[in-house]
Amino acid sequence: MEVVSAILHADLDAFYASVEQLLNPALRGKPIAVGGGVVLAASYEARAFGVRSGMPGRRARELCPDLIFTGGHFTEYQRLGDAAIDVLRDYTPDVERISIDEAFADVGGSTQLFGAPGEIAKTVRARVRAELGLPISIGVARTKHLAKIASQVAKPDGLVIVDPNTELEFLHNLPVELMWGVGPATKERLAANGIETIGQLAQSSPQAMQRLLGKAVGRKLTALAWNKDPREIQTHRRATSAGAQSALGRKPATEKVFRPVLLHLAERIARRLRAKDRPCRTVTVRVRFADMRAVTRAITLPAPISATTMLAEIAIDLVGSVLRDYPDERTISLLAISASHLGESVLQLELPFKLADDGLRPGTRKGMARGRADRAMDAIRDRFGAEAVTYASAALGSLSSVPDDFRSLAEKDL
DNA sequence: TCTGGGGTCCTAGGACCC
């Protein structure tokens, strides 16, 4: 029997804000924002005033004087996000989680047991509402891209089922920016060429789209506009990079400033690399200046590393080289480190001649001591929390505007 | 005190190899 794939895209509405309204009934029906310096999530009542996530808190307050800033229930976000995804898993093992509040599920093989895809979606929505108290929107379609668009159209707290017989009618009337991969820049380029709907994009020649947007993007969007989406559900996806960044406001571009910040960022990353035995071979830093222009520098090493101090020293060297290349830049506004070319853990463990983390030979005293120190600190943090111990110079009171607990919500499994 | 933080993918050019 042929199993036709039927994709659900489930997306919790205004997730962090909805959780806060769930936990505190006094906030329900009111414009609220999670965050402070920057809006991390806004309730639909706040969105009515134009408040959007990513927006500076001050701007949000201007738009909505009665806006209530709240938040901070990070463990609840994680618990409720997991619980909602688990409801999906009751209907199929083919679940691809995209983020804390969003997932695809292929229920094509589940219809005998649980009914039509649309019925499953209704049940999931009702259960998430009844069992968790949260609104969730779901799109149902034959392909991932269409299911994703359908859930966007369904929001807030809705369900849209795309009939396989009328897919293009549904798709072609919608604006291009609903497509996966069309952001502000691409939208502008398309608009400059008179293309504002997905139907207009579909009617344009593929060659013209590739000239306008580049080969890969042009091809992809042309295919998606005709609802040709070959992507299948991927249940297990490992991260290909791990990074951390910190906005600094405006700080002098001196080593005294950037060294402790980079040490802190390196520690966050290296600890994750060690936890999953996935050392990195490429280290990339990003320096953003006061005017928001950003510069990156990368180096690929002959051997993988995961020691905090090694990662930090490399990042410090790279940032130093950036600043030497831009001697007129006196002020920096953000520092970031990204680790990529991550190793395969199994291979790493079995490699008998594996180099020590810091590139020193395993037998040397310095290499041993450094590895031991990292592992000891990892163990203490595992028991007592990330703040329990830290490299002295990385202990910065108000280093970041976003708490580390919040950062970890966005981390992918390595 | 305008503009967070964690990710993925693509492009273009240069180095280097055969």
Place this chain on the structure above:
DNA sequence: TCTGGGGTCCTAGGACCC
């Protein structure tokens, strides 16, 4: 006068997504 050709790796930058 012209000046291989393909493949892989690396770096820097950009766009996008949640």
